[in-house]
Amino acid sequence: MIVYEAKRLAAEKDVGDFTGSLSWCHRFMKRCSFTVGTKTRVAPKMPTAYESKIASFLKFVLDRRKKNQFEISQIGNMDEVLLTFDVPSNMTVDVKGAKTITVKTSGHDKTHYMIMLSCCADGTKLPPMLIFKRKNTSKEAISRGVIVHVHDKGWMDENGIKIWIEKVWSKCPGGLL
Secondary structure (H helix, E strand, O other), X not given: OHXXXXXXXXXXXXXXXXXXXXXXXXXXXXXXXXXXEXXXXXXXXXXXXXXXXXXXXXHHHHHHHHHHOOOHHHOEEEEEEEEEOOOOOOEEEEEOOOOOOOOOOOOOOOOEEEEEEEEEOOOOEOOOEXXXXXXXXXXXXXXXXXXXXXXXXXXXXXXXXXXXXXXXXXXXOOOOO
């Protein structure tokens, strides 16, 4: 971003021989006491004894599968992931030692949508379902094979689950619907 801005200024000021190389950028940052920083986060801790809980759940699923004679393709997993339209960079440039660094966004960082990703235990990937926060379905084209749903709050609710079952889970090979 520094090189881009320097090249823009050089063109604006009609500096013809400016190349804006990587070594120039390093020297410039050192001269100005700038440093590259990244947004930091602490990952959540795994729950205690999570491995035994996973093994216990797997045993439960396998026992139910044998008892009810489910095909492996009839076991599925669905997860909803909240995504934002504005993804600011994790990299920043500021003066060395700065404790707080402001990250500029487009102002749409709270505008989001939900994506439902699903698969079957046999590895089959099911069509993704997008949930947009709006009242009416847009007329814009979305990629084939993607199911679009709208909700005034952008959530998955009972009606959304019914649509997911009809349009996504029904695509599961050997599905019950």
